[in-house]
Amino acid sequence: MNTEFADRVGRVEPSATLAISNLASELEADGADVVDLSVGEPDFPTPDNVVEAGKAAMDAGHTGxxxxxxxxxxxxxxxxxxxxxxxxxxxxxxxxxxxxxxxxxxxxxxxxxxxxxxxxxxxxxxxxxxxxxxxxxxxxxxxxxxxxxxxxxxxxxxxxxxxxxxxxxxxxxxxxxxxxxxxxxxxxxxxxxxxxxxxxxxxxxxxxxxxxxxxxxxxxxxxxxxxxxxxxxxxxxxxxxxxxxxxxxxxxxxxxxxxxxxxxxxxxxxxxxxxxxxxxxxxxxTDDAVTEMRDAFHERRDMLLDLFADHGKEVPRPDGAFYMMLPVAEDDAAWCEGAIEDAHVATVPGSAFGTPGYARLSYAASEERLKEGVSRLAENGYL
Incomplete structure (x- = not known):
């Protein structure tokens, strides 16, 4: 079938974040232990009361x-x-x-x-x-x-x-x-x-x-x-x-x-x-659950900033969300590819966001995994 697609779909590229995440999944399927710092997803469960409210709504017939x-x-x-x-x-x-x-x-x-x-x-x-x-x-x-x-x-x-x-x-x-x-x-x-x-x-x-x-x-x-x-x-x-x-x-x-x-x-x-x-x-x-998550992200941010400083890396301090932009090589795409292939640490090139020379890290991961990720980057020459 020789299909002609609409012009609009040719204007955009697949998500760079999801592309990195997919590569991480492929490596994990091959048995690699990947520290995935690419996807912006909180690593906490949905609060129990919210889950129960969803279940109760289904049980009450709120499905149409x-x-x-x-x-x-x-x-x-x-x-x-x-x-x-x-x-x-x-x-x-x-x-x-x-x-x-x-x-x-x-x-x-x-x-x-x-x-x-x-x-x-x-x-x-x-x-x-x-x-x-x-x-x-x-x-x-x-x-x-x-x-x-x-x-x-x-x-x-x-x-x-x-x-x-x-x-x-x-x-x-x-x-x-x-x-x-x-x-x-x-x-x-x-x-x-x-x-x-x-x-x-x-x-x-x-x-x-x-x-x-x-x-x-x-x-x-x-x-x-x-x-x-x-x-x-x-x-x-x-x-x-x-x-x-x-x-x-x-x-x-x-x-x-x-x-x-x-x-x-x-x-x-x-x-x-x-x-x-x-x-x-x-x-x-859910005020208490939200505060608990925010406080955990705050602690992780501070920990990461200190860890990078120990390796001579000054990172612009984020005051919100759970991301930071790590200054890397001018060819940030090659840096990110190398980091996941050599160190098995997944990040996203800053050029995907319009800012080359950086890699975006998500610290929506445990402190243990964040420490492991920084250690691997350092050991493999990426810091």
Whole structure:
């Protein structure tokens, strides 16, 4: 069969993160012991009360379709969570999605057309670029690597990129892959440019609960002048260790939600019924579990920074999420390939995120495995 595929699929490459993870799986299938630091998945189980809530929902018969944008109980809980963050989203301004990635996809497809302009901060999560390309948008980039991944020192660079042609600015704080948490001054700088140039801002806050600074990071949509031009994305995968449950949510102005709901209803219909009920439990009764996970990630971050320092490696300190960007050889792809083949340590090339010369490490692994990974890298000449 001589099939001609749509142009859009030729614009994107397979996920570099999953490619490395697949290689790690192949080595493990051959009997190798691989320290896999490539995938951003918490190594904690889903909290027991959330699991029990999901089971109870199934037993109660919550296994059919739900209202497309989410069950009322979950949307009410999400609205309460948004209110705690200073965001006034009504329930008709919320879409519950099967995973945060689906929410992002729906927003990109709603706001971007062929020739639209989207601004990304490098290093940027790989799926932002892929979604922009699928929509046919043009990408403008702002490099944060000269500033240890902080946004505030790069606001002048951002001002040179954002213009009246800008349709969407994507902000991810805490950041995947750098772990950076953007300051209030940085977010206010984004706000000022968005208002001046009438641009929409997508604030991806999926790692919001995993921060090591004092207090909860400021939600961009809570700033003056941003409520009508901000889309806020969050979800359950990272905060509650619910990656396989596939549950996320979007808060946005009602007119944008109405348009995005068309894509939502015609693609996924709705998020899984009993998973949504488990989501209510996660939002309302898991504070202790979330704190326990965050504290463990904090300790691991500090340990890794010390271990790398012992080997003469200065790593920009992440203040959130569970990633760090390790400075490596200029050809970071070759470094990562060598690290997994020689040391059996899996990482992701920084070039996949738009920032060559680095490797992203996930410290969502036990302290023992993290120590083993650093030791192997050192013994094999990769530090």
């Amino acid at each position: 379709y739900t209202p497309s944008n989410g069950i009322p109980e979950l949307k009410a809980a999400i609205a309460e969570k948004f209110a705690d963050d200073g965001l006034a989203y009504d329930e008709d301004e919320i879409i519950v999605t099967p995973g945060g990635k689906q929410g992002l996809f729906e927003v990109f497809m709603t706001l971007l057309d062929e020739g639209s302009e989207v601004v990304l901060f490098d290093p940027a999560w790989v799926s932002y670029e892929a979604m922009a390309k699928l929509a046919g948008a043009d990408i403008r980039r702002v490099d944060l690597s000269p500033h240890d991944f902080r946004l505030e020192p790069a606001l002048d660079d951002l001002a040179e990129v954002v213009s009246d042609d800008t349709d969407l600015v994507v902000v991810n704080s805490p950041s995947n892959p750098s772990g950076a948490v953007f300051s209030d001054a940085a977010l206010e700088g984004v706000r000022d440019l968005a208002v001046d140039h009438d641009a929409v801002v997508l604030s991806d806050e999926i790692y919001q609960s995993i921060t090591y600074t004092d207090g909860t990071p400021t939600s961009l949509g809570s700033l003056d002048g941003m409520v009508d031009r901000t889309v806020t994305l969050n979800g359950f995968s990272k905060a509650y260790s619910m990656t396989g449950w596939r549950l996320g949510y979007v808060g946005a102005p009602a007119d944008l939600v109405a348009e995005a709901s068309k894509i939502h209803s015609h693609s996924v219909s709705c998020a899984t019924n009993f998973v949504q009920h488990a989501g209510v439990e996660a939002l309302r009764n």
